[in-house]
Amino acid sequence: MISKFLSKLKSTLFKREVTSETPLKKEKKAAKSAKTKTKTKTKSKTKAINSKKNIETLTTLPGVGAKSAKALYEAGFKTTKAVIAADEKDLLAVSGVGINLVKKLKKLK
16 A cells, blocks of 8 residues: 555656556456445445444443443443343443442343
């Protein structure tokens, strides 16, 4: 990636075209990158949807609101079972989770 940048920079500075690849290879790479971008957008959309669903699922736990659910999800607790099975110290390490919430969650065990 850096070499491409440097070659573009050189071509801009010296006002000549740097042709390190044949035109056919460039077209193939452009087609591949377009397909990759489409797949990446689709994957990121599904990941975003899945994360929202998981966060909403975490809010079903007693005492867990939207902010603490998001904090738990980002800390690696993706499911309600993972939160319930987690150690108290691990839950307290998450910002936005206090001792009272941990006590409520431990009653569910």
